[in-house]
Amino acid sequence: MHEMSLMEGVAQIIDEAAQANGFRRVRKVTLEIGQLALVDPEAMRFCFAAVMEDSLAEGAVLEIVDVPGSGWCTPCAASVPMSDIIAACPNCGGYQVQATGGLEMKLSSLEVE
Ligand SMILES: [Zn+2]
Structure with a gap:
């Protein structure tokens, strides 16, 4: 399950941000998950609870x-x-479609106190 290592990466970004900005609690974490990122949002939720346990988030x-x-x-x-x-192109039905958007997962914002 690669979601676990992705979430550990998120935890690391949060730790670094906490050190840089001096916050001690995270109230809300917003992740953007692209439809083509091959990341399962439900698995991310599960990993979030596990990875953030005993952390500032x-x-x-x-x-x-x-x-x-x-x-x-x-x-x-x-x-x-x-x-x-x-996926086939919805206009011509061909497969010469190059993915350009929705390919990544990123931490888009943190609400901290
Ligand atoms: Zn087309």
Whole structure:
């Protein structure tokens, strides 16, 4: 389950931010998860509780923002929505679609006290 190592990365970013900015509690963590990032939001929620236990983010609210996938279709020369990393173009039905958006997971904001 790679969500666990992703979440450990998030915990590390929070620790570094806490040292840099001097906060001691995190109330809310917002993660953006791209539809094409191959990250399971439910697994992230599970890992969040496990990884943040006994940390300064213990008991914090986890908000997950879904970022829709998008891609570039070469034959259509257009940007198209993508719901999967390998998906046919909704306009021409071809598979020459290169994913361009919704490919990553990132920590987008922290609410601290
Ligand atoms: Zn197309």
